Amino acid sequence: MTQYSRVSGSVGLITLKNPPVNQLSAVVRHGIVDTVQKALSDPKVKSVVICGQNGMFCGGADIKEFQTLANMRGPPLIPMIHSIEAADKPVVAAIEGGAFGGGLELALGCHYRIAHSKAKVGLPEVTLGLLPAAGGSQRLPRLIGVPAALSLITTGRHITAAEALQLGLVDQVADHNTVDAAVKFALSVAGQSLDARRISNFQCPPVPNMDALFEDVMQKVRTTARGAIAPIACVQAVRAAATLPYTQGMQREKELMATLFTSGQARALQYCFFAQRVVGRWSMPSGARWDTSKGRPIHKAAVIGLGTMGRGITVALAQTGLSVVAVETQEKQFMEAKKAVSNMLERGAKRSGKPLAHGKITYSQSLQAVADVDLVIEAVFEDMGLKKKVFQQLSAVCKPGTFLCTNTSTLDVDELASQTHQPELVVGMHFFAPAHIMKLLEVVYGPRSSPELVAVVMELGKKMGKVSVAVGNCRGFVGNRMLKPYRDQAYFLLEEGATPQLIDQALEEFGFAMGAFKVSDLSGLDVGWKVRKEEGLVQPGGGSGKSARIRNGVRYSPLGDLMCEQGRFGQKTGRGWYQYDKPGSRDARPDPWMHSFLEEYRARHGLVARRISNQEVLERCLYAMINEGFRVLEDGIAAGPEDIDIIYVFGYGWPRHRGGPMFYANMVGLEIVLERLEHYAQANPDMPTLQPCSLLRKLVASGSPPVNKWKEVIKNVRSQL
Numbered sequence: 001m002t003q004y005s006r007v008s009g010s011v012g013l014i015t016l017k018n019p020p021v022n023q024l025s026a027v028v029r030h031g032i033v034d035t036v037q038k039a040l041s042d043p044k045v046k047s048v049v050i051c052g053q054n055g056m057f058c059g060g061a062d063i064k065e066f067q068t069l070a071n072m073r074g075p076p077l078i079p080m081i082h083s084i085e086a087a088d089k090p091v092v093a094a095i096e097g098g099a100f101g102g103g104l105e106l107a108l109g110c111h112y113r114i115a116h117s118k119a120k121v122g123l124p125e126v127t128l129g130l131l132p133a134a135g136g137s138q139r140l141p142r143l144i145g146v147p148a149a150l151s152l153i154t155t156g157r158h159i160t161a162a163e164a165l166q167l168g169l170v171d172q173v174a175d176h177n178t179v180d181a182a183v184k185f186a187l188s189v190a191g192q193s194l195d196a197r198r199i200s201n202f203q204c205p206p207v208p209n210m211d212a213l214f215e216d217v218m219q220k221v222r223t224t225a226r227g228a229i230a231p232i233a234c235v236q237a238v239r240a241a242a243t244l245p246y247t248q249g250m251q252r253e254k255e256l257m258a259t260l261f262t263s264g265q266a267r268a269l270q271y272c273f274f275a276q277r278v279v280g281r282w283s284m285p286s287g288a289r290w291d292t293s294k295g296r297p298i299h300k301a302a303v304i305g306l307g308t309m310g311r312g313i314t315v316a317l318a319q320t321g322l323s324v325v326a327v328e329t330q331e332k333q334f335m336e337a338k339k340a341v342s343n344m345l346e347r348g349a350k351r352s353g354k355p356l357a358h359g360k361i362t363y364s365q366s367l368q369a370v371a372d373v374d375l376v377i378e379a380v381f382e383d384m385g386l387k388k389k390v391f392q393q394l395s396a397v398c399k400p401g402t403f404l405c406t407n408t409s410t411l412d413v414d415e416l417a418s419q420t421h422q423p424e425l426v427v428g429m430h431f432f433a434p435a436h437i438m439k440l441l442e443v444v445y446g447p448r449s450s451p452e453l454v455a456v457v458m459e460l461g462k463k464m465g466k467v468s469v470a471v472g473n474c475r476g477f478v479g480n481r482m483l484k485p486y487r488d489q490a491y492f493l494l495e496e497g498a499t500p501q502l503i504d505q506a507l508e509e510f511g512f513a514m515g516a517f518k519v520s521d522l523s524g525l526d527v528g529w530k531v532r533k534e535e536g537l538v539q540p541g542g543g544s545g546k547s548a549r550i551r552n553g554v555r556y557s558p559l560g561d562l563m564c565e566q567g568r569f570g571q572k573t574g575r576g577w578y579q580y581d582k583p584g585s586r587d588a589r590p591d592p593w594m595h596s597f598l599e600e601y602r603a604r605h606g607l608v609a610r611r612i613s614n615q616e617v618l619e620r621c622l623y624a625m626i627n628e629g630f631r632v633l634e635d636g637i638a639a640g641p642e643d644i645d646i647i648y649v650f651g652y653g654w655p656r657h658r659g660g661p662m663f664y665a666n667m668v669g670l671e672i673v674l675e676r677l678e679h680y681a682q683a684n685p686d687m688p689t690l691q692p693c694s695l696l697r698k699l700v701a702s703g704s705p706p707v708n709k710w711k712e713v714i715k716n717v718r719s720q721l
């Protein structure tokens with residue numbers, strides 16, 4: 001909706017009213033066309049101000065309308081914005097809150113822009129698989145120059161009003177009432193010539209070596225895009241602005257948008273946008289939900305154990321403004337951690353331009369120091385015995401009602417909870433390394449966990465700038481549980497004839513930030529080895545005969561164990577699945593040693609190497625992971641496919657433009673995933689993770705509904721279990 005009034009005698013005030021973010025739905029576009037027409041034809045009106053209600057200018061086109069073309073009725077944006085720019089009365093945009101995407105494009109069609117000092121602006125279309133196609137890709141470079149426009153349009157980043165002023169994107173910044181300031185401004189420019197204010201008439205400011213600039217940017221974008229097509233189209237659109245007259249540039253913008261709009265990538269990225277918001281509305285099997293469970297504020301928190309994870313968590317907490325007690329009992333680690341945390345905080349402050357959060361941390365070598373905190377995050381070594389001891393001590397030391405959280409990545413949260421006097425006040429907070437940078441937080445509740453605690457931790461995650469996903473307790477939770485069958489398939493493929501680089505290349509071409517073996521080298525092969533040893537799976541020398549590759553009746557690959565026996569722990573030892581210049585180096589190079597190691601291994605086990613295609617790598621690794629995802633849903637560990645997809649996009653390097661594993665399965669076609677799993681399961685009867693799970697079969701039998709309809713089928717499957 002759009003409201004119109006006349007203020008200060010001669011200013012037509014148009015207010016966009018469409019909660020939650022005044023998005024440009026059809027009804028709003030109608031309203032703008034009508035009210036602009038009204039203002040321009042009213043002789044009493046000498047100038048116009050456009051603003052948005054509830055302290056928000058406009059969040060852009062209505063993304064929900066993109067889901068079906070049928071929804072996209074009503075006046076199109078481009079002519080609407082052109083008619084504003086062509087108006088013979090000055091039109092001023094009063095930007096409060098934010099102007100994003102189509103919202104900023106609307107403001108760029110106005111003759112002047114005044115922003116509140118706390119407002120942000122940006123063209124985030126690229127994050128939705130699109131480009132600013134209501135003239136944004138053509139007007140922005142004309143206004144602020146090609147390099148700055150490229151930076152904003154290809155990254156989609158939101159900038160502050162101060163930066164926008166510096167770039168010349170806005171004309172004035174107001175500290176108080178922006179609409180009042182804009183009305184005053186509109187009065188002052190009434191009657192003035194608008195020839196120099198219509199951005200579409202501008203030439204792009206000249207750039208020396210323009211070809212070299214575009215080549216350079218295109219190369220960078222191709223590397224970082226990992227297969228996403230929108231960033232490349234954004235560069236092409238800006239290039240059109242720099243080299244073509246405005247009308248031809250607009251034609252190019254339209255053509256590029258048409259390709260993007262119907263692409264699967266745009267659908268996947270828009271799905272991710274909404275999925276990220278869906279996971280915030282968490283629920284537990286008990287029926288407790290985000291909107292009925294209230295948390296309480298946390299003022300003081302503690303971190304136990306200052307290894308890599310503990311340091312990152314301490315920094316992340318301090319950066320939210322909380323008081324943090326950081327505890328490490330080992331003298332050497334204690335001294336190193338203090339220094340490291342302070343460096344990390346300094347770097348963070350430099351990056352964000354925000355003040356240092358040093359003063360908020362107190363360090364201690366005694367657990368007694370946490371007696372008065374509201375919440376503790378345990379981040380000691382991944383060892384059940386050690387963690388149990390810490391939880392017993394915490395339960396004795398902390399004041400009643402203290403929330404106790406564990407940063408375990410796989411261990412049983414309920415078992416830890418049972419070590420305390422108040423097991424309902426224990427949950428998992430599974431951070432990802434480096435914890436102050438990585439966005440994902442898995443919040444792991446057990447059957448006894450109190451909804452209040454889940455609410456507290458989800459809220460705390462939000463404050464820390466994390467995307468928090470609430471999941472149930474099981475081995476590996478959601479992320480690591482699904483990763484296991486994916487990794488296992490990668491090992492089996494090595495045995496069957498692949499190399500680490502063949503598998504990694506297929507996964508990286510798919511869009512993963514790193515292939516399975518590079519990730520393994522980065523995180524250290526010894527971590528999994530230790531766990532497998534504790535589980536009694538490791539046989540020295542890899543074992544011999546038939547039993548060497550079978551454990552508990554299921555196929556097992558001892559390759560990782562053999563690598564560890566050779567001291568090849570990955571980057572930290574300079575040798576792993578790849579070789580490195582020196583220990584700690586990150587530049588992975590294929591290792592000829594690996595070739596003979598695999599040949600010898602295959603010969604010992606009577607395996608004949610065969611040619612493995614990229615398609616087989618993707619199908620076996622990804623479909624095994626997806627199949628486990630269906631089991632996770634069937635078991636009620638994740639509330640819905642969105643939870644799984646967001647965990648993978650934010651924590652495991654899954655390419656966002658493919659929407660997450662469960663969305664991807666839907667894009668491929670559930671019947672195809674089922675058929676391929678059946679095929680591979682038949683060929684490998686000793687790999688139960690390839691046996692299609694019943695939820696997948698049920699979904700296919702129900703006609704493969706879209707992801708947002710899966711919950712109904714899941715409910716039926718669970719009720720039959």
Ligand SMILES: CCC[C@H](O)CC(=O)SCCNC(=O)CCNC(=O)[C@H](O)C(C)(C)COP(=O)([O-])OP(=O)([O-])OC[C@H]1O[C@@H](n2cnc3c(N)ncnc32)[C@H](O)[C@@H]1OP(=O)([O-])[O-]
Pocket residue numbers: 020021023059060061062063064077098100101102103105124125128130131132133134136274277278
């Ligand atoms: C031809 C076209 C060309 C054009 O260039 C294309 C575009 O403009 S593409 C668009 C380019 N624009 C963008 O990419 C901006 C996308 N939006 C954002 O980045 C953030 O929402 C914003 C920064 C605005 C506010 O952040 P915040 O304060 O943390 O709030 P929040 O994020 O939690 O959202 C609150 C609620 O609003 C909902 N919703 C939000 N935006 C839209 C929308 N455009 N539409 C529909 N709905 C939208 C959102 O789903 C949520 O609903 P719910 O039911 O409560 O879950």
